[in-house]
Amino acid sequence: MSPLGTALRAGWSRGLIELRQSFTNGGDLFNHFFWPVLMLIVTFLMRDVSFGSSGFELGTLMLPSVLGMNAAMAMIAMSHLLTAEREDGTLLRAKATPHGMAGYLVGKIVSVSGGLIADLAIFLIPGLLIVPGLTIGSAEAWLTLAWVLALGLVATLPIGAVLGSVFTNARAQGLLLLPVLGVIAISGVFYPITSLPEWTQWIAQLFPVYWLGLGMRSALLPDSAVAVEIGESWRQAEMIGVLGVWTVLGLVLAPIVLRRMARRESGSRVAERRERALQRIG
Amino acid sequence: MLDVEGLRMSYGTNEVLRDVNLQVRQGEVLCLLGPNGAGKTTALEILEGFRTRSAGRVEVLGADPAHGDERWRARVGVVLQSWRDHGNWRVRELLAQLGAYYTCYSTEEIERPWDIGELIAAVGLTAQAEHRVRTLSGGQRRRLDVAVGIVGRPELLFLDEPTAGLDPVARREFHDLVDQLAGEQHTTILLTTHDLHEAQKLADRIVILTGGRIVADGTARELAQRIAGEDEVRWSQGGERFVKSTPESTRFVHELFQRHGEAIADLEVRRASLEDTYLSLVRTTAAEPAEAAR
Numbered sequence: 001m002s003p004l005g006t007a008l009r010a011g012w013s014r015g016l017i018e019l020r021q022s023f024t025n026g027g028d029l030f031n032h033f034f035w036p037v038l039m040l041i042v043t044f045l046m047r048d049v050s051f052g053s054s055g056f057e058l059g060t061l062m063l064p065s066v067l068g069m070n071a072a073m074a075m076i077a078m079s080h081l082l083t084a085e086r087e088d089g090t091l092l093r094a095k096a097t098p099h100g101m102a103g104y105l106v107g108k109i110v111s112v113s114g115g116l117i118a119d120l121a122i123f124l125i126p127g128l129l130i131v132p133g134l135t136i137g138s139a140e141a142w143l144t145l146a147w148v149l150a151l152g153l154v155a156t157l158p159i160g161a162v163l164g165s166v167f168t169n170a171r172a173q174g175l176l177l178l179p180v181l182g183v184i185a186i187s188g189v190f191y192p193i194t195s196l197p198e199w200t201q202w203i204a205q206l207f208p209v210y211w212l213g214l215g216m217r218s219a220l221l222p223d224s225a226v227a228v229e230i231g232e233s234w235r236q237a238e239m240i241g242v243l244g245v246w247t248v249l250g251l252v253l254a255p256i257v258l259r260r261m262a263r264r265e266s267g268s269r270v271a272e273r274r275e276r277a278l279q280r281i282g
Numbered sequence: 283m284l285d286v287e288g289l290r291m292s293y294g295t296n297e298v299l300r301d302v303n304l305q306v307r308q309g310e311v312l313c314l315l316g317p318n319g320a321g322k323t324t325a326l327e328i329l330e331g332f333r334t335r336s337a338g339r340v341e342v343l344g345a346d347p348a349h350g351d352e353r354w355r356a357r358v359g360v361v362l363q364s365w366r367d368h369g370n371w372r373v374r375e376l377l378a379q380l381g382a383y384y385t386c387y388s389t390e391e392i393e394r395p396w397d398i399g400e401l402i403a404a405v406g407l408t409a410q411a412e413h414r415v416r417t418l419s420g421g422q423r424r425r426l427d428v429a430v431g432i433v434g435r436p437e438l439l440f441l442d443e444p445t446a447g448l449d450p451v452a453r454r455e456f457h458d459l460v461d462q463l464a465g466e467q468h469t470t471i472l473l474t475t476h477d478l479h480e481a482q483k484l485a486d487r488i489v490i491l492t493g494g495r496i497v498a499d500g501t502a503r504e505l506a507q508r509i510a511g512e513d514e515v516r517w518s519q520g521g522e523r524f525v526k527s528t529p530e531s532t533r534f535v536h537e538l539f540q541r542h543g544e545a546i547a548d549l550e551v552r553r554a555s556l557e558d559t560y561l562s563l564v565r566t567t568a569a570e571p572a573e574a575a576r
Contacts, residue, residue, distance in 0.1 A: 003352060003386040010382035017379065021370040090367040093430065095332070096360040097383045098352040266332035267362055267442055268323050274365045 007099030008106050015110020022115055032115070036123035039066050042190070044130050051192060054228050056221075058191070060133045061228065064220040065189040067120055068213030071149055074116045075156035075163070075208070076180060081108060082164025083173045087277070089270040091262065101262055105161070112160075113153050120149075134220045141219050148215035148239075155208055155243040158250025165261040169273065183207045188214075192228040201230065208246055211239045283308045283438060283470050284329065289338035291324055291494075298324050300494045302338070306472060308437075311464045313485035314474040317564055321494045322474040326442050329472070330360050343438060356387035356394070359436030359469075361444060364427050369416035373407055373426060374398060376415060377433055384434035395433050405429045405459060421452025428459060432469070439463070441473040445480060453480075460484050482556055490563055497563050506554040516550040523548075 001009070022028040043066070047059035085091055094100035128136060135141045167173045186200040187193065187210040193201055204210040217225065218234035226232055284306035291299040298321045306312050314322050327333040328340060331347030331354075340346060345354045368376050381395030388394045396404075402411050405425040410418060418426060424444065431439060441460075445453045461484070463469045475481055481488050482502045490498040490505070498505050513531035517524055519542060528534045531551050538546060 001386065003356075003383075006386050007383050010379060013382070014379055017371070017375060025370060085367065088367040089362060089365055092362055093367060093380070096330075096355070096362065096431075097380055098356040098387065098434075100380075100383055103383060266327045266330075267360075268327060270365070271363065 004099050004102060007103040011103030011106030012110055014103060014107030015114065018107060018111040019114040019118075022111070023118075032119055033122060035070075036119055039123055040126055040130070043127055047130055047132075051228065052195075054225070056133065056225055056228070057131070059131045060221070061192060061217070061225065062190060063124075063127045063131050063134065064216035065213040067124060067145075067220075068148075068152070068211075068216040069184060069187070069189045069209055070120055070123065071116065071152040071212045071216075072156055072207075072209040074112055074153060075160035076176065077115070078108065078112050078157050078160030079162075079164035079167070079176065080170075080173055081112065082161055083167045084170050086164075086261065086265065087169055087270075087273050089274075092265045092267065092270050095262055095265055101258070105258070108161075109157055112157065116153070117149075133222065135222050136220065144219035145216065148212065148219060151240065151243050151247075152208065152212045152215070155246040155250065158254040159246060162250060162253045162257045165257045169276075183209055194228055194230055205230075205242070208243060211242050215239050283310075283343065284472070285339075285341040286329070287339040289325070289328065289340060290336045291321070291328065291333075292336050298494050299328075299335075302491070302494075302496055304489060304496065304499075306438075306470060308470055309464070309468050311460070311471045311473075311484055311486045313481040313488045314472065314491055315476070315478065315481045315488050315560070316474075316491035317476055320491045322476075322491055323442055325491065326440055326472070326474055330358070330440050331355070332360075353387065356384055356434055357437045359431040359434060359439040361427050361431035361439065361441040363442070363444075363446075364415070364423055364430075366416065369414065371415050372412050373415060373418075374402060374411045376426075377401060377429055380430055381433040387434065392435050392437070394435050396435050398433075401429055401433060404462070406455065419452075421448055421455060424448060424452065424456060425459060428456075428463075432463065432467075435467075436469065438470045438472070441471065443474055443476070445475070445477065457483055478557055478560055488556075490560065492564050497566075498559070502556045506556045506559050508559075513554050514552040516548070516552070517546050518548040519545050 022032065043059045043063055046062055047057055049058045050056065051058050051061060091101075091104065094104035097103070128134065163176065164173075167176070183204065186196060187204045187207065188196070189209065193204060193210065214229065214234065215236070217229075218236065226234055229235070284304070286302055286304040289299055289302040289304075290297070302325060314325065316322050324333065328335045329342055329347055331342075331350045334348050340348070342350070343354060343357050345351075347354075350358070371379075377398050381398060384394040402408055405428055407422060407425055407429065410422055415423070415426065428441075428444070431441070444460075445456050448456060457480070460471065460473070464471055473484065485502070487499070487501055488505060489496055498508070500508060507529075512527040512529050515526045515528060515531050515534055515538075517538065526534065531553070535549065535551065
């Protein structure tokens with residue numbers, strides 16, 4: 001096998017090991033369950049609240065939207081991990097290894113996507129028992145869910161890696177969360193987007209959160225639910241278009257930004273960050 | 283193995299390295315000694331290929347480290363100081379993962395990577411092989427850092443201040459490990475330290491770097507003689523005490539006895555020590571503010 005092939009395979013096993021680790025230690029386990037459980041509680045409370053005259057319960061509309069939102073959040077997970085692991089020297093170790101960066105990235109993609117799929121299952125499976133009226137009997141629904149999820153990952157992971165390379169430390173990274181929460185608030189996750197002012201609808205449609213939510217609703221809701229969407233359509237072509245732009249943007253930028261970041265890494269930089277972090281604690 | 287000529291490095295107007303020339307032969311343990319801020323780490327990072335130099339010619343294992351490809355990278359080992367990376371990984375798991383990248387780089391003479399079990403035994407972590415990295419003590423962690431650095435059986439190994447922050451026992455264990463690498467594995471080693479005794483203990487050859495320049499280059503004994511040069515002889519005669527500095531203490535003592543015989547008492551010969559050399563060199567540099575790097 002070629003050296004790069006070997007590295008990619010090592011990256012794959014790296015991802016699986018990290019995925020397993022995230023399910024065998026307390027802190028990470030908490031992270032895996034906290035949000036899905038919180039979302040389940042919200043869904044549970046909304047299960048009987050009907051939305052206007054649509055004939056649908058808010059809980060039913062919300063469940064697929066939350067799936068879409070979670071898928072988009074893989075971007076944040078990727079970005080966060082990259083910043084944190086640059087700070088602690090994981091990345092420098094990868095750089096000191098032949099083809100280590102390629103292996104490292106494959107590992108991250110595997111562990112973040114794997115973690116996401118697990119988180120989605122943790123939310124979706126109990127959710128199906130709470131919420132009525134989803135089209136879970138049809139194979140088509142699951143197929144749509146799968147390709148929307150795949151498209152979502154391709155669109156968001158590279159952008160996440162770009163964001164992770166741009167932020168220099170974990171605290172700056174925290175600032176990213178504020179605009180993200182803002183985007184989630186206007187993306188029609190917890191309440192149909194058509195009941196929000198039109199200008200927020202336009203902003204929301206620039207970001208993947210809305211489109212992934214829409215994609216998931218198109219997969220899991222019956223056709224009649226399309227009435228509450230913008231233009232009363234699932235707009236799959238537009239979804240592929242917008243997510244496609246994000247994908248291209250990510251795939252073009254990520255190698256450039258990642259290379260630039262990796263080139264700058266060295267032992268003394270990691271040591272500097274360690275000093276700074278220890279001062280913060282002490 | 284390693285050849286540096288006219289290496290310069292500056293950040294803006296701040297010159298960190300000025301005209302550094304350095305050669306390292308195969309199998310040699312070379313110690314870059316100098317006070318803090320002398321440019322040791324910068325020099326090492328340029329050789330490791332982690333930093334781009336301002337000027338000069340640098341050749342490491344036959345290639346310019348600034349353009350070293352992955353094949354070159356596989357022949358070089360870098361011992362990085364871990365902090366909290368890979369905390370959830372088990373020792374064996376981490377070494378197996380990082381070793382996997384080297385499998386295609388075996389040559390007829392060198393099988394890569396190192397057998398993980400043997401490697402763990404070599405760095406003395408057999409009892410901790412299944413422990414998580416974050417549960418290791420400082421000394422164990424540093425030995426793991428070395429294991430990570432050598433898992434690909436490097437021909438050339440870089441260590442930057444490897445014993446900083448270690449207690450005396452861990453430091454001693456670490457020195458034994460470096461001796462073993464140089465002795466049994468014939469690894470060429472380049473390490474930095476500001477600890478004189480460490481340099482004296484580990485290195486075949488010491489290069490003193492201060493103010494961004496190499497001011498001395500040789501074995502510990504050579505350096506001590508070449509620069510401070512004078513041993514100190516103390517004795518007493520008829521209740522009176524004498525002190526004499528001389529470059530040839532053995533001959534001087536011989537003559538002393540020939541002349542005075544048994545009248546000589548309390549004889550003491552103190553050889554020129556590396557410490558004297560080092561301090562005088564560092565002081566000379568510090569006394570020339572225009573020359574000393576900030």
